[in-house]
Amino acid sequence: MSLILSSAPHVRSKANTQRLMLNVIIALLPSLAAGIYYFGWRAALVVGVSVASAVAAEFIWQKLSRQKVRVYDLSAVVTGLLLGLIVPPSAPWWMMIIGSFFAIMVVKQLFGGIGDNFLNPALAARALLLASWPALMTSGYNIGKFADATSSATPLLAGASYMDLLLGNVTGAIGETCKIAILLGFIWLLVTRTIRFEIPAAILGTAALLGWALGYDPLTTVLSGGLLFGAVFMATDYVTTPMRWEARALYAVGVGIIVVLIRKFGSYPEGVTYAILLMNIAGPLFDRIPMHRIYGYTKAKKEGK
């Protein structure tokens, strides 16, 4: 009889890294489907190229640097999907390759690979593309169901009804417009306990409140642009959010505030990308603020000594 000897615990939860990533992929499928429905096959192509090149970039990097190839953990698929869903439907294929390679090789792997990047790879890539090809990144919405639209109205100022906003009957990035699809994904993530509801709730709540204070309609604030997509899928990225819930709360409130401030005072119509990236940088600092209590330490007997 040969028995395995190992240290406790002898059981592990079902959800491993791959399973969690798969949950995110599943959660993104409704948004992908909605994007293809509204913008046609071109959207599918953009996302396809983005995913394929993200996976290729991860594989090549891990091979070249002689690391263990971990493509099967599906994290590169998630990055590729996310990037593909936050660009306009007519984004050129070469731009997606550049974006994906930048996200994986520079933002993720250069900093040490999964778990060590401090910026959200997909968002950082979007920021790069926005800065490099602003025209391509803020137009090209007039395809598919919107082929006859007279102008490419910026997503925020569309003046659409709540119903249009919810259903995604407005122009915008491939995966960001249909709020119903995003909410379906959100529910899946919550049911499978992949993410906790606090971060999206705090971001949306803060944005709605501040928006209301600044004279916006709170519901339109929440439903317009990429806020919902960012709150559900981007701001909840494990690697780039703070570890302790106290810090996560600060982070989420921060994102909500910055989004609304950029919308109100910035020259960009869409502040979600920058808001989250900024808070990605601030997040680790929040974790350093000693805000939490450890069992058995009273105020008098301060932790640390």
Next chain:
Amino acid sequence: MKATFRGGVHPAHGSKRPTQALATRDFVSDTVQIVMNMNIGAPSKPCVKKGDHVKVGQVIGEPVGFLGLPVHASVSGEVVAVDAIPYLTGDMVQSVTIKNDFQDEWEELHPLGNVEKVDPAQIIPAIKAAGICGMGGASFPTHVKLTIAPGKKCEYVLANGAECETHITCDDRLMQENATRVVDGLRAVMRALNVSQGIIGIEDNKPAAIAAMQKACQGRHGVRVQVMKTKYPQGGEKQLIKVLTGREVPSGGLPIDCGCVVVNVGTCAAIADAIIDGKPVIDRICTVTGAVRSPANLRLRIGTITEDIIGECGGYSTDPGKIFFGGAMTGMCLPNDQLPMAKSTNGIVVFTKEEAVSAEESPCIRCSKCVDACPIGLNPYDMKIFADAEKWDVCKKKHVMDCMLCGACAFICPARRWLTPSFKIAKQKIAEQAKKEAAAK
């Protein structure tokens, strides 16, 4: 609202407890091998030799040192060997092997009678003489726990009936089948310590045990049942105290530092047996489950060999891959099935080859699930980085000494990081270092 603590995990309880509804039955084997290190502290010294005839309850190992406890024969018969065997940790341990003559001839016992009438001063010595140590798995000598240091005061005696580990149902069965004994034991401790409040904490997944204990508490002085939420590690001493009294054990301190003493319900029953019948610890209930043909709750004589126990449960249902004493969150692995169970063995779990496969570590994805799960409020992902780098002093600054090795973080980690095992090593290293420094002074 049901009481609970912050953090914790749910390691799939219901499905893993096929023995919850099975009544305890006795099993007495041909031979028992009784090890001398069943309690924390110095091992006891064998005081019988090969060829001796012993009676049930006869002292076969004498206590050594401050934490020492006597060891008693669990069957009557002939001593066939007194020798050293490698036990759970791999260290050599003295053991006494007795061939059972099935006469069940008992040593003369000295009952003290009703726990409500016995002279309180006699209680703790009787507990020591009966060889009682923590039956929930901790195996700390109970009489030492109950000897309150001068200047400290005990206000609550807490009976731990949480049984939050996976697989194990022995306390559940005990509370259902022998509720009065548990209350008797709790009352004995309360009287010994002159405490007026006794609380029995039970997780809400044991409704039958809760009902039985509530009934047994009726008309008894100062004792009550508190139902707690089912969550691991609800039965951790620190969590139990927090939930039942709202107090916290100070870091590095003992329960008594916040006015509490925690006694497992199995220990309570053993105490009652010692006082009422004068009976030492010669048996205990043990849950045998996993890859065995018919899982069971068995009342086993101390020192029963694992192989015999598995045989009594119909044998292995498939090739075993791993066997451990205790539940899946904190259990100790056995190198083979020839080792005997001891006083604190509350369960024997057999894993199949597939279940036994150890998860491979992958990079941390900073999901913070470990942070959310830690009942102490530590940052396991962070401590792990420094434990891997063998920076023990940094681990210490990050409070690894407050880690109770509950396994919740390692259980939940999607990257399958060996968090708890690393902290175990870190704690050992830091303790060794402290010892060295103390010796150098």
